[in-house]
Amino acid sequence: MKTQWIGDVLSGSLNQKEVHLKGWIHRSRGSNAIRFVVLRDSTGTLQCVVKRDKVGDASFEEVASALIESSLEIKGTAIPTDREHGYEIQVTEAKVVGPVDPSNPFPITESAMEEADGGETEFLLDNRHLYLRTGRMTTMLKIRSSVFGAIHSFFRDRDFIEYQAPNFVAGAVEGGSTLFEVPYFGRKAYLTQSWQLYAEAAMPALERLYTIAPSFRAEKSRTRRHLTEFWHAEMEIAWADNNDVMDHGEALVRHIARTLLTERPAELESLGRDLEVIRRFADSDYPRIRYDEAVERLKSKGVEIEWGQDLDYSKEKILTADFDVPHFLTHYPKVAKPFYHRQDPDNQDYVLCHDLLAPEGYGEIIGGGERTWSESEILKRIDDEGTPRDPYEFYIDIRRYGGVPHGGFGLGVDRVCAWLAGADHIRETIPFPRDSRRVTP
RNA sequence: GCCGACAUAGCUUAGUUGGUGGAGCGGCGGACUGUUAAUCCGCAGGUCGCAGGUUCGAGUCCUGCUGUCGGCGCCA
Numbered sequence: 052m053k054t055q056w057i058g059d060v061l062s063g064s065l066n067q068k069e070v071h072l073k074g075w076i077h078r079s080r081g082s083n084a085i086r087f088v089v090l091r092d093s094t095g096t097l098q099c100v101v102k103r104d105k106v107g108d109a110s111f112e113e114v115a116s117a118l119i120e121s122s123l124e125i126k127g128t129a130i131p132t133d134r135e136h137g138y139e140i141q142v143t144e145a146k147v148v149g150p151v152d153p154s155n156p157f158p159i160t161e162s163a164m165e166e167a168d169g170g171e172t173e174f175l176l177d178n179r180h181l182y183l184r185t186g187r188m189t190t191m192l193k194i195r196s197s198v199f200g201a202i203h204s205f206f207r208d209r210d211f212i213e214y215q216a217p218n219f220v221a222g223a224v225e226g227g228s229t230l231f232e233v234p235y236f237g238r239k240a241y242l243t244q245s246w247q248l249y250a251e252a253a254m255p256a257l258e259r260l261y262t263i264a265p266s267f268r269a270e271k272s273r274t275r276r277h278l279t280e281f282w283h284a285e286m287e288i289a290w291a292d293n294n295d296v297m298d299h300g301e302a303l304v305r306h307i308a309r310t311l312l313t314e315r316p317a318e319l320e321s322l323g324r325d326l327e328v329i330r331r332f333a334d335s336d337y338p339r340i341r342y343d344e345a346v347e348r349l350k351s352k353g354v355e356i357e358w359g360q361d362l363d364y365s366k367e368k369i370l371t372a373d374f375d376v377p378h379f380l381t382h383y384p385k386v387a388k389p390f391y392h393r394q395d396p397d398n399q400d401y402v403l404c405h406d407l408l409a410p411e412g413y414g415e416i417i418g419g420g421e422r423t424w425s426e427s428e429i430l431k432r433i434d435d436e437g438t439p440r441d442p443y444e445f446y447i448d449i450r451r452y453g454g455v456p457h458g459g460f461g462l463g464v465d466r467v468c469a470w471l472a473g474a475d476h477i478r479e480t481i482p483f484p485r486d487s488r489r490v491t492p
Numbered sequence: 493g494c495c496g497a498c499a500u501a502g503c504u505u506a507g508u509u510g511g512u513g514g515a516g517c518g519g520c521g522g523a524c525u526g527u528u529a530a531u532c533c534g535c536a537g538g539u540c541g542c543a544g545g546u547u548c549g550a551g552u553c554c555u556g557c558u559g560u561c562g563g564c565g566c567c568a
Contacts (some may be wrong), residue, residue, distance in 0.1 A: 084525040118519085137527065138535065153519060155502085161529055162504040162517045173560050174503070229566075245568090270566055271493070363565070400521075406568095418568060463568030488560075 055477045058094030060138050070140060072099070073124045073148070075184070076117055086115050088122060090140075093189070098132075099125055099140040108174055114145045120184070145206040159185060179483055180492050193482055195468050196313060197268045199263060201310035202284045202464070206261040207302050211286065214260040216249035218242060218267075221442060222412075229268045230458060231279075236397035242267035247391075248446050250287040251422060254457050255449070258289040263464065271487040274364075275476040276414055276466060280485040287459035292488040293403040293421040296458040297379055300407055300417045301337045303462065304377060308333035311471055324473045331376060332471070337407065339379040344372055361387040364414055370406050377416070381405045390432035391446075393421045405460075419460020426450040 053073050054485035060072070074092035081087050086101040117123065127142040151157060152297070159181050165175055175182045182188055197330050206213070230241040246262050253260055257388050266283040286299060308329050311319060316326055340348075341381045342362075348365055356366060360381065371378070382401045385394060392402035404420030419489040423429045429450055433440055440447065478484040483492065 078529075080527055080530050081523045082527080082530095085527080087527050087530085089528085098528080102525080104525095134526090156519060158502060158518090160503050160518055163502090164504095172504095173499095176560090266568075268567070272566065273561085273563070274565095274567095275562090277567075283568065285568095361566090364567090365564080414568065461568060466568055 056094040057090065057092045057097045060097055060129045060140070060255040061095050061136060063131075063138070066131060066138070068129055069126065070129050071124075071126050072097075072140065074122070074322055076119050076121045076123055078119065079115075079117065081115070083115075084110065088114060088123065088125075088142075088145075090125065091184075093335055095136075096441060097136050097138065097140065097261070098134065099127065099142050100143075101125075101142045101145055103145060105141070110145050113147050115274055117147045118153060121151045125150055151301065153209045157181065174483075176478075177492070183482055187322070187479075188482075190321055191468070191472060191474070192482065194315050194318050194322075194472050195237040197311055197314045198307055198464060198468050198471070199282075200314075201307040202261075202263055202303065202462075204310075205306045206259075206286065209259070209299075211261045211288075212257045214250060214253055214257060214262055215264065216243065216246040216262065218265070220249075224432050229270050231267050231269045245283065246285045247287065247459060247461065248443075250285060250459065251457070252445065252449055254287050254289050255455070259286075260288075261286040265332055266461075269342060269487075273487070275478075276364075276469075278465060278481065278485055278488060281466075281477075282464040282481075284462040285459060287457065289455055289457045291421075291458050293381065293405060293458060294420065294454060296419050296460055297339065297381070297405050297407075300405075300419060300460050300462070301377075301379075304337075304407065304416070304467070305333050305335075307467060308471060319472065322472055322474075324471075329471060335376040336375045337379060338374065339381055339405070341382045342384065342401070343382070344381060345463050347382055348373070359384045359386050367408055367414055368412055371410050371412065371414070374408075374410050377407050377409050379405045379407050390429065390436050391423055394428070394432070403458075407460075407462075409470045411470065412471075413466065415463070416466045416470065417460050417462045419458065421456065421458040424454045424456055426452060426454060 055070050055072060057072060057074065060070060072090060074090040076088055077091040077096050078089040084103045088099045088101055089096050090099050093119065101111060101114050104461065125140060125142050126144040127140040129138050129140055131137065133141045158178055164185065219235065220243045221240065230244065233240050233242060244266050246264055250260055263282060263284045265280050267280050269279060270277060288299065299372045312326060312329055312333060319326060319329060345362060346356055346358060349369060352367060352369060354369060381404065382395060383404055385400055385402050388402045388404055392404045395401040395403050402420065406415050407417035408414060409416045421430050426447065429447055433443060465477050465480050470475045472480065474480055
């Protein structure tokens with residue numbers, strides 16, 4: 052097994068020590084007597100100096116002829132240097148573990164990445180399984196891991212119970228037009244769009260629950276904010292109102308930003324992120340404005356909008372331009388939202404809901420609110436909407452046995468990753484993105 | 493569902509008013525004892541996405557198809 056990493060050498064803890072490293076050839080150059088191999092592992096890159104008179108002819112030839120992405124095992128001494136990495140390895144033994152066939156060299160070349168410049172060409176998307184090894188993707192995946200970890204620690208520190216809902220479901224959460232249909236032993240089933248309805252069933256048992264799970268939406272969206280399979284962090288909490296739920300969403304997003312500042316500052320900077328901006332997201336309060344106020348703001352900017360209209364992305368963008376931190380929009384008109392949002396008892400035209408919009412044009416990252424929690428209200432809302440009751444019988448049943456005020460939200464984890472990492476496209480944040488035109492590789 | 497672009501070597505691309513498709517990177521061969529995307533010399537590599545059409549002649553013009561990318565709607 053491997054016990055030493057390039058990161059250990061770079062940290063200085065192995066200065067002047069004998070080291071045994073295993074990794075992949077990032078770059079290789081040199082002459083017929085000396086070879087400079089830049090070795091890569093999961094912790095970084097490091098130059099290894101291979102001299103013919105130190106390792107012998109056979110070993111030297113083997114290393115010298117190894118192509119980029121060949122895997123390599125080396126032994127040598129870590130010595131400080133003024134050159135690029137701060138340290139380099141004077142190699143005493145070197146062995147190619149897994150070679151690369153010269154007739155089929157590693158296809159992700161400098162030129163393949165230069166035009167992409169953070170974005171992704173068709174070629175890189177087709178070769179995603181190999182693109183994952185490159186610096187930008189690796190960095191993004193480390194940030195992603197920290198975001199997932201931060202979500203878990205946030206909820207667990209607050210005594211939330213992690214709870215799993217099925218991915219095969221019979222009915223829709225949203226309108227229903229965006230479900231993936233799958234054959235199910237002669238019947239039809241669907242891939243879940245949200246954990247919420249099943250979470251509400253467990254709400255009276257667990258009171259505070261959360262999940263991080265994939266959600267599936269068959270939207271033919273072609274935007275930098277959409278995936279057909281995305282990772283959804285959702286929570287549900289009993290005895291809570293819209294403001295309580297918002298408090299949790301705000302605290303969670305701040306906690307994620309703070310975690311990245313602690314765990315991934317170098318990665319953020321290598322992607323061109325200004326840490327001061329992330330610090331602002333981690334430390335600020337997030338303003339809350341009502342739908343009506345948002346409409347007024349838009350009208351004052353000359354945007355044509357009618358009351359009752361949902362705020363689409365073009366309008367969101369105009370609104371978010373006024374803020375340099377995330378901000379909530381609350382109290383949407385009832386007509387713009389589905390039945391499970393509770394009507395505002397103070398004004399039946401509105402529902403007790405909220406969206407959290409990320410600044411810098413990244414758009415909605417949280418959608419949530421207070422649920423319609425009494426049996427009479429839910430039946431009226433379903434009937435008024437013209438939605439059939441049948442698929443929701445279990446959901447209605449929950450309210451027949453001790454319904455309580457409760458609510459929750461869903462957070463788009465990939466969107467949060469894209470926003471905090473400053474990615475151009477949500478695809479950059481997930482190893483194998485799925486959208487309406489791509490299910491491979 | 494709607495709108496707009498694009499498709500030339502493994503990759504990134506140049507290609508003039510239609511007249512025998514070039515380069516850089518990568519690969520291969522050679523030179524080189526401290527390189528930083530190493531450098532230098534040489535070689536191989538193309539049914540110009542597919543199918544029609546116009547023309548003496550199409551990478552180039554026209555039509556259709558396919559694929560991909562970008563934007564909108566919808567949402568996390």
